[in-house]
Amino acid sequence: MAKLALKILFLFVLLILFSIQGSTSLEQTNQIQPNQRQIKKEELSRNLKLNPDFGKIPLYFIPNQGQVDEKALFYAKASRYTLWLTKEGLVFDSTRRTKKESTHSKRLSPEDINNHEDVKYDRDVSRLVFLNAKGSPEVIPVDDTEHNVNYFIGNDKSKWRTNIQTSQTVLYKELYPNIDLKVYGIERQIEYDFVVKPGGEVSDISFEYKDVKKTRIDKEDNLVIETRFGELKHAEPVSYQVIERRRIEVEAEFREIGERTYKFSVEEYNRDYDLIIDPLVLVYSTYLGGSSYEWGHDIAVDSEGAAYITGRTHSTDFPTQNAYQGTKKPVYQDAFVTKFSTDGTSLVYSTYLGGSDDDDGYGIAVDDDGAAYITGGTKSTDFPAKNAYQGAKAGATSAYIAKCFFPYSLTISAGSGGTTNPAPGIYFYDKKTEVTVRAIPNTHYRFACWSGDISGTDNPITITVDTNISITASFSRFIYSPLNFIGQKVFNRSLSQAEYINFFSWQSNPNNVDIVKYRIYLIEGESKSLLVELNANTFQYWHRRVEKDKQYTYAICAVNDESREGDPALITVQ
Amino acid sequence: MRKFIIIIVTVISLSGLANATDFIVELKAHYLSPSEEAFKDIYGGGMMYGGEVSIGVWKELEVWFGGSYFSKKGELTFTKEETKLEIYPLGGGLKYRLTTGVFNLYAGAGLNYYQYKESNPIGDVSKGGLGYVGKIGSYVKVTGGLLIDLYVNYSYCKIKPSDFKINIGGVETGVGIGYSF
Numbered sequence: 001m002a003k004l005a006l007k008i009l010f011l012f013v014l015l016i017l018f019s020i021q022g023s024t025s026l027e028q029t030n031q032i033q034p035n036q037r038q039i040k041k042e043e044l045s046r047n048l049k050l051n052p053d054f055g056k057i058p059l060y061f062i063p064n065q066g067q068v069d070e071k072a073l074f075y076a077k078a079s080r081y082t083l084w085l086t087k088e089g090l091v092f093d094s095t096r097r098t099k100k101e102s103t104h105s106k107r108l109s110p111e112d113i114n115n116h117e118d119v120k121y122d123r124d125v126s127r128l129v130f131l132n133a134k135g136s137p138e139v140i141p142v143d144d145t146e147h148n149v150n151y152f153i154g155n156d157k158s159k160w161r162t163n164i165q166t167s168q169t170v171l172y173k174e175l176y177p178n179i180d181l182k183v184y185g186i187e188r189q190i191e192y193d194f195v196v197k198p199g200g201e202v203s204d205i206s207f208e209y210k211d212v213k214k215t216r217i218d219k220e221d222n223l224v225i226e227t228r229f230g231e232l233k234h235a236e237p238v239s240y241q242v243i244e245r246r247r248i249e250v251e252a253e254f255r256e257i258g259e260r261t262y263k264f265s266v267e268e269y270n271r272d273y274d275l276i277i278d279p280l281v282l283v284y285s286t287y288l289g290g291s292s293y294e295w296g297h298d299i300a301v302d303s304e305g306a307a308y309i310t311g312r313t314h315s316t317d318f319p320t321q322n323a324y325q326g327t328k329k330p331v332y333q334d335a336f337v338t339k340f341s342t343d344g345t346s347l348v349y350s351t352y353l354g355g356s357d358d359d360d361g362y363g364i365a366v367d368d369d370g371a372a373y374i375t376g377g378t379k380s381t382d383f384p385a386k387n388a389y390q391g392a393k394a395g396a397t398s399a400y401i402a403k404c405f406f407p408y409s410l411t412i413s414a415g416s417g418g419t420t421n422p423a424p425g426i427y428f429y430d431k432k433t434e435v436t437v438r439a440i441p442n443t444h445y446r447f448a449c450w451s452g453d454i455s456g457t458d459n460p461i462t463i464t465v466d467t468n469i470s471i472t473a474s475f476s477r478f479i480y481s482p483l484n485f486i487g488q489k490v491f492n493r494s495l496s497q498a499e500y501i502n503f504f505s506w507q508s509n510p511n512n513v514d515i516v517k518y519r520i521y522l523i524e525g526e527s528k529s530l531l532v533e534l535n536a537n538t539f540q541y542w543h544r545r546v547e548k549d550k551q552y553t554y555a556i557c558a559v560n561d562e563s564r565e566g567d568p569a570l571i572t573v574q
Numbered sequence: 575m576r577k578f579i580i581i582i583v584t585v586i587s588l589s590g591l592a593n594a595t596d597f598i599v600e601l602k603a604h605y606l607s608p609s610e611e612a613f614k615d616i617y618g619g620g621m622m623y624g625g626e627v628s629i630g631v632w633k634e635l636e637v638w639f640g641g642s643y644f645s646k647k648g649e650l651t652f653t654k655e656e657t658k659l660e661i662y663p664l665g666g667g668l669k670y671r672l673t674t675g676v677f678n679l680y681a682g683a684g685l686n687y688y689q690y691k692e693s694n695p696i697g698d699v700s701k702g703g704l705g706y707v708g709k710i711g712s713y714v715k716v717t718g719g720l721l722i723d724l725y726v727n728y729s730y731c732k733i734k735p736s737d738f739k740i741n742i743g744g745v746e747t748g749v750g751i752g753y754s755f
Binding site (some may be wrong): 166455490491493494495496497498499503542544 | 609612613616630644648651652653657659690692694695696697699701719733736737738740742
């Protein structure tokens with residue numbers, strides 16, 4: 001039972017990963033991230049070419065040869081977490097990256113990964129600890145991968161590690177007497193199987209969750225783990241034996257034996273054969289259908305982890321969302337295409353696909369741009385064809401292929417004082433569409449900056465729509481220079497004292513509003529120095545004790561209530 | 575300043591020859607009409623207040639010494655900012671008095687040391703300079719030793735506080751009230 005619990009813990013961690021952006025590791029991990037990331041990128045790239053289902057990419061486990069904390073025997077890095085395999089158990093190390101709050105913040109991009117100034121980290125470490133297990137089990141790699149990794153850390157070549165062989169699986173041999181634990185996984189899910197060999201006792205397996213908020217067994221006998229990053233649900237374990245090439249199911253369930261401590265409970269089984277206990281971690285599970293009949297025929301997962309499903313439905317109230325075809329004809333069945341959000345809690349889109357006769361969706365694939373390709377069969381003569389290679393059904397039934405793409409939105413807003421081209425509103429574009437947006441200030445205004453998901457002062461700005469983006473053009477009231485800025489050198493005296501002064505006068509610009517003061521600068525060569533700040537009701541000033549024969553240049557600027565300075569008016573006084 | 579002190583000492587020495595009955599003490603007030611155009615523009619004329627002592631030294635010849643005070647506010651020529659001037663003339667001299675009944679006409683001259691102070695946004699200046707004064711007038715006997723002095727003075731003091739010279743004197747027209755011992 002304890003071994004089963006260990007499996008569950010692994011699965012919990014995987015679930016956490018779903019809700020976590022990025023990851024960190026133990027103390028030395030930061031040093032190895034670039035290498036790992038590079039390898040991961042290459043691997044992802046290769047896998048994506050073969051299979052757009054990013055979520056199925058196998059994890060590879062890296063043995064610790066001194067490049068990371070000594071407590072780790074092996075570790076695996078997924079895009080959103082690091083799994084550390086230690087003698088005592090499994091450590092799930094997740095870090096959620098978020099953008100620091102800023103009025104001109106950029107959208108978090110891959111380039112931000114190492115930008116610690118703009119990104120803040122929220123870390124969560126959960127542990128599954130083997131209880132009463134062998135103190136120092138033999139932990140060995142199984143199923144080598146084709147990847148070798150290198151670590152060049154620092155200038156000390158003795159600390160460099162090269163050609164480290166990685167594996168798809170790590171095996172804890174004899175974790176309990178006659179019980180092995182096998183750890184493996186794919187990008188978004190860690191699997192762990194307890195293998196109870198003849199002579200082993202399931203009751204020996206026990207495990208405890210540490211550093212989690214809470215654990216419980218719900219009404220459906222699922223084990224629920226609450227972490228800071230979310231709730232993980234481990235469905236009641238699947239347990240089976242393979243006897244004479246036949247799979248024999250064995251009833252199994254979690255059993256709580258203490259606070260956050262569990263065992264497995266299994267029904268009687270054939271003790272002459274291995275028993276596999278495989279906890280199943282469910283990120284989500286949901287019905288999808290209306291009041292009649294539905295069948296799901298195929299599923300695909302995109303690189304974000306969102307699931308796409310196609311099948312057929314008889315329901316006229318099948319749940320639709322952002323539908324291309326929001327209704328169906330009664331009686332006959334239609335195909336449907338549904339995209340779930342990554343957490344499975346909402347529909348990104350869901351649409352009927354069919355005409356006035358029977359239609360069905362058999363297969364679906366997703367490319368790395370998030371477009372879904374559906375194939376199926378149709379009897380309808382009015383199947384919703386678009387940009388069709390073959391615009392009409394030829395026989396009784398025709399195959400069809402359809403490409404569904406839920407476009408990304410570009411939300412453009414404009415602050416007071418201007419508008420944009422395209423006009424403010426919500427626009428939808430295919431992924432990677434380049435859109436040029438120009439900010440157009442009203443009279444007496446000028447463009448200030450872009451804010452929102454993208455910041456900057458370029459105008460126009462070209463945006464590559466690769467996710468939902470929201471931007472706002474901000475404008476500021478133009479501050480005009482004061483009018484009739486004139487000056488002259490004059491003689492000023494009392495009875496016994498005298499001086500030359502440069503006297504200026506100016507007028508307010510009627511196009512200005514909210515002017516609170518004027519600033520006068522003395523320009524000397526390339527530099528300027530503030531001579532005086534005057535309130536907005538002052539329209540003259542004298543610069544005292546100037547030299548009689550020297551030429552002076554001055555600039556005057558109006559300043560508004562936001563301390564923003566307008567364009568200067570210049571004058572030279574001889 | 576040294577020159578002025580010598581003059582004062584001389585006057586006081588001469589006063590030692592005085593007949594006790596030819597001793598006049600008076601308080602004076604007169605209006606200064608400055609000669610300098612800049613003075614006129616900036617401050618205009620103004621009242622001066624002071625006192626004087628006259629001592630008969632030989633026949634109709636008298637020694638006098640006295641002082642006065644002038645204070646006035648004005649405006650700088652361009653900026654029209656406030657400026658303040660104070661003048662303290664102090665000096666002495668001789669005058670000749672004709673005793674002809676009720677009216678005793680006199681004329682005289684002397685030296686004054688003019689201490690002045692001017693304050694305004696351009697700066698503060700405090701300096702002094704030597705000038706001269708000429709005076710004519712008449713004592714009018716009222717009763718007993720009481721008398722009234724009607725007089726006109728002309729003063730001149732050219733000073734150079736900056737890179738230009740100014741005359742801080744002018745015509746002083748005034749009246750005094752005194753007592754003859």
